[in-house]
Amino acid sequence: MDKRLKVSSRTVAAAVMLVLMAACSDNSDQASVNGTTVPSTPTAPSTPTEGAPPGAEVLGTVRTDEPLTVTVLARDTANDPERWQFTVRSMTCGKPLDSAVMAYAAESVGSPTPTPTPEAGKQFCVVAMDALNVGKSEAVWNADNTVSLNVGDTRYTQSQQDSAYASDYAQYFSSKGQSGPTFGLNPGSRGPVHGVFQIPTGQQPTSIWITSGTAITTIDGVQPGYLVLLK
Template identity: 65%
Template sequence: MRVTVDSVTCNGLDPQVLAYAADSTGASTTPTPTPEAGKKYCVLAMTATNVGTDQANWDADNTVSLNVGGIHYQQSQDDAMHALDYEQYWHSKGQIGPAFGINPNSTGPVHGVFQIPTADTPTSVWVSSGSAIRNINGVQPGYLVALPPTQ
């Protein structure tokens, strides 16, 4: 999978995605998700291209961190559920992402949702080249993407 970081926004979750998620579950009274005290949601938008020879599945859960300097934030279980809401929303718009499997030479959107301290600004993204950022052998190889200072 080849991954391109498109953007990071730290101004909450997309209202259209939240509305779609509420409509799809039939829970029109679902409260708006709120981050942990003292934190804010940051949404990482990426594009993934399957450069392999078979259908591939991939998402940001356990494979991507959003970093503030030397501090690495990964998705919590709740954050991963919000990221899945993004994947389902874009799937409903005809943009099938690798979370649902994409064929060779196909491209689709991937989203990660992270909670970082309110006063902080993300500085980089780590994308593991394996199936997890860490395993019993330590940090896995991957790619560090520096973010513009205006993120």
């Protein structure tokens, strides 16, 4: 009788162990399946600094609609630096430039102008930002050589023609009573600023780099700045 009880106990223990092992195996398999079948849609750069120029100090990272404060570093303003609060409001790719802006630009020169078209294989991307002068004196700022639109670690800046289109936006909004930093803003004043970029067709930007220098790269080397992660 005692021998039968001992054998029975061993049998029960073995059965319990088999059940536990089977359960662990099932959970492991399910986790493996979940890890390979759940779709992945990254909404941010794969690394915290992806999109920043190599060697640049990343002073901060924000997202669309989150403000960031930039102190523009320059030798001639070291004692009274310009300070801006920027907020990226929108980024539009793959569409023609604003027809009202282009019509105003044509009217201002008094003659029809060709419809803007991007370079072959590329698309326009327009970044709309809000700028607030939080410094102590009037200051001027625009996105030319100070902003890059990034697809992963590939950075796109405004060409000379893109810069002219961005100027058209500034003049149009100024005519509507919304003067921006392109023409100067006093302390406490805010206004819109636009950047026009061209990136390959079919690609989507992942971030924006905004330098805290007078240009992304100066004679002193690559300047520090901020990353704006796009939604």
